[in-house]
Amino acid sequence: MSTGTVQIALPAKRRRALPGTLVGAIIVLGASLAMAFFPGLFAPYDPTAFDYNAIMQAPSAAHPFGTDNFGRDMLSRVIHAYRIDMQIAVFATTAPFVFGTIVGALVGYVGGWAEALFGRVVDAVITFPFLVLVIAIVSVLGPGLGNMYIAVGVIGWVFYARLVAAEIKIQRRLDYADAARGMGYGHTRIIFRHLLPNAITPAVVYWMTDMALAILLGSSLGYLGLGAQPPAAEWGVLIADGKNFMTTAWWVSVFPGIAIVITGLGFSLAGDALADLLRVNR
Amino acid sequence: MTVPMPGGGLKVRGLTTTFVTPRGRATVVDGISLDVAPGEIVGLVGESGSGKSITLRSIVRLVREPGKVSGQVEWQGRDLMAMSEADLRKVRGAEIAMIFQEPMTALNPVLPVRLQIEENLSAHTTLDRRARRQRALELMNIVGIPAAERRLDEYPHQFSGGMRQRVMIAIALASSPKLLLADEPTTALDVTIQDQILKLILDLRDRFGMSVLFVTHDLGVVAATCDRMAVMYAGRIVETGTVAQVFAEPHHPYTRGLLGSVPRIGAERSMLLSIEGAPPGLIDLPEGCAFHPRCAFATDRCRAERPPLERFAAGREVACFHHRTVAAMAEAA
Numbered sequence: 001m002s003t004g005t006v007q008i009a010l011p012a013k014r015r016r017a018l019p020g021t022l023v024g025a026i027i028v029l030g031a032s033l034a035m036a037f038f039p040g041l042f043a044p045y046d047p048t049a050f051d052y053n054a055i056m057q058a059p060s061a062a063h064p065f066g067t068d069n070f071g072r073d074m075l076s077r078v079i080h081a082y083r084i085d086m087q088i089a090v091f092a093t094t095a096p097f098v099f100g101t102i103v104g105a106l107v108g109y110v111g112g113w114a115e116a117l118f119g120r121v122v123d124a125v126i127t128f129p130f131l132v133l134v135i136a137i138v139s140v141l142g143p144g145l146g147n148m149y150i151a152v153g154v155i156g157w158v159f160y161a162r163l164v165a166a167e168i169k170i171q172r173r174l175d176y177a178d179a180a181r182g183m184g185y186g187h188t189r190i191i192f193r194h195l196l197p198n199a200i201t202p203a204v205v206y207w208m209t210d211m212a213l214a215i216l217l218g219s220s221l222g223y224l225g226l227g228a229q230p231p232a233a234e235w236g237v238l239i240a241d242g243k244n245f246m247t248t249a250w251w252v253s254v255f256p257g258i259a260i261v262i263t264g265l266g267f268s269l270a271g272d273a274l275a276d277l278l279r280v281n282r
Numbered sequence: 283m284t285v286p287m288p289g290g291g292l293k294v295r296g297l298t299t300t301f302v303t304p305r306g307r308a309t310v311v312d313g314i315s316l317d318v319a320p321g322e323i324v325g326l327v328g329e330s331g332s333g334k335s336i337t338l339r340s341i342v343r344l345v346r347e348p349g350k351v352s353g354q355v356e357w358q359g360r361d362l363m364a365m366s367e368a369d370l371r372k373v374r375g376a377e378i379a380m381i382f383q384e385p386m387t388a389l390n391p392v393l394p395v396r397l398q399i400e401e402n403l404s405a406h407t408t409l410d411r412r413a414r415r416q417r418a419l420e421l422m423n424i425v426g427i428p429a430a431e432r433r434l435d436e437y438p439h440q441f442s443g444g445m446r447q448r449v450m451i452a453i454a455l456a457s458s459p460k461l462l463l464a465d466e467p468t469t470a471l472d473v474t475i476q477d478q479i480l481k482l483i484l485d486l487r488d489r490f491g492m493s494v495l496f497v498t499h500d501l502g503v504v505a506a507t508c509d510r511m512a513v514m515y516a517g518r519i520v521e522t523g524t525v526a527q528v529f530a531e532p533h534h535p536y537t538r539g540l541l542g543s544v545p546r547i548g549a550e551r552s553m554l555l556s557i558e559g560a561p562p563g564l565i566d567l568p569e570g571c572a573f574h575p576r577c578a579f580a581t582d583r584c585r586a587e588r589p590p591l592e593r594f595a596a597g598r599e600v601a602c603f604h605h606r607t608v609a610a611m612a613e614a615a
Contacts, residue, residue: 111347112347173346174387175382175383175384175387175388176387176388176389176390176391178339178344178382178388179380179382179388179389179450179453180390181344181374182342182344182374182375182379182380182463183374183375183379183380183401183402183405183453183454184370184371184372184373184374184375184376184405184406185371185375185401185405186371189401189405193393193401194390194393197390197392197393198390198391198392
């Protein structure tokens with residue numbers, strides 16, 4: 001202060017700190033999407049190119065994730081698998097989310113017989129383990145990604161519908177719902193404009209978590225040979241490729257597994273971050 | 283409460299609402315008849331659980347399952363009870379608007395105020411986008427929200443309780459309704475805000491010739507705003523008249539009890555009287571007059587027979603066998 005100038009602390013612009021979960025989700029999912037859209041930019045080799053001079057090589061500078069029994073570069077295969085696995089995450093969950101939300105909103109709003117009927121559907125679905133049911137449907141329809149989406153869609157919407165129906169049931173009893181009816185608004189307007197925006201949060205959060213589960217499911221089916229078909233690079237398929245060499249070439253199975261864990265973590269973080277963000281305005 | 287009135291007001295006859303519950307059948311609104319003339323403010327008074335809010339909702343058939351509404355509600359010559367759901371929707375919000383007790387919960391939390399006002403306009407008027415925006419702003423000014431232009435884009439949680447109630451009134455007024463059904467609109471507000479809202483409602487009545495059916499348990503509010511009043515007990519109307527008449531000369535012991543429990547400025551200091559006992563459960567109402575277990579005037583006849591609501595003077599009705607005695611007592615006191 002000897003110079004006589006007075007320093008004024010300007011009030012820092014008030015800014016809400018981004019939640020850590022959101023930062024994590026953005027980093028992981030951003031990187032995942034980048035690799036899904038532009039695998040060529042990241043993969044050092046062609047994922048399907050055989051190299052008989054480099055079979056089953058342990059991780060090294062030339063092949064950071066090692067090579068498989070055909071000498072294919074595992075890093076490149078794991079990166080190219082992002083395309084299929086991210087696609088599974090989105091495709092296998094979006095249709096159930098949309099359809100389940102609409103059905104759930106209607107069931108919750110109508111109540112009575114609709115709820116009773118829907119309750120039986122829920123009972124029927126949750127009686128079976130999800131994975132077993134999906135495997136049963138896929139084995140009837142035939143293996144492949146398309147049929148996997150169908151199988152997941154046929155069952156998955158029930159869980160979204162159940163969440164939304166419960167939430168709509170609460171919302172429709174609140175004063176603002178009565179007020180909307182008192183204003184003479186039609187049912188469609190009340191359901192989709194007034195109730196649903198207040199009721200959809202749990203479904204959106206579950207949607208994110210479900211994407212992680214969908215990747216696990218896709219990998220499981222890929223592993224069992226019911227999902228993506230070789231030689232396509234898909235993490236479950238990659239793990240299955242390596243299962244015979246677990247003791248001699250662990251890297252073939254382990255690196256795709258790590259990719260699954262990290263991507264799943266990204267979606268879980270996104271779910272948590274959304275739950276936090278969507279609660280703010282309450 | 284039947285006064286001859288010129289043309290279309292609200293005419294309710296024998297309105298009955300029952301709920302079938304696992305514990306039995308509850309008649310929450312039991313054969314209510316009342317009229318609201320154009321430009322008139324009628325107060326519907328009673329304790330919690332006397333059925334006054336359900337009465338209000340029954341008028342526009344806003345009662346949820348398992349509630350069943352019967353009777354006749356004539357609005358400008360049309361029977362609302364016989365109307366199709368689609369036709370009724372054109373009446374609700376457009377001709378008959380409703381405001382609720384809890385301004386904290388009666389607005390949609392996720393929509394900005396502007397949308398909620400404009401929504402009523404797009405549902406019930408043919409105004410285009412621009413006109414709707416303009417009308418929304420005008421309504422915010424009518425209900426006295428400062429900095430209306432800026433506040434239109436805010437969400438309900440950014441408003442205080444009194445301001446939210448104003449927003450709700452603005453939404454209700456959007457399509458210039460002829461009748462406002464007000465369900466304890468000031469109960470959740472503190473008294474200074476309450477006074478502002480009441481003045482606003484009176485002012486709107488004067489400016490737009492709107493009728494108001496005002497449900498409240500607050501006799502002070504009735505005295506300050508209403509022209510006529512109806513006192514409800516256990517789902518029935520037990521006394522009607524102009525506010526001045528009823529306050530000056532209550533004819534039903536229950537009304538007398540209600541008035542006795544309100545402190546008065548200027549009167550000699552005296553104990554406030556409370557009404558002994560609690561309102562009866564609506565599933566097993568007492569035989570005869572529902573009020574007899576709490577009534578000092580009750581006789582064997584009251585216990586056996588239910589007194590009908592009868593006219594005893596111009597514009598005055600009461601449902602009590604001993605109303606002359608009650609009125610005489612009031613005068614003596």
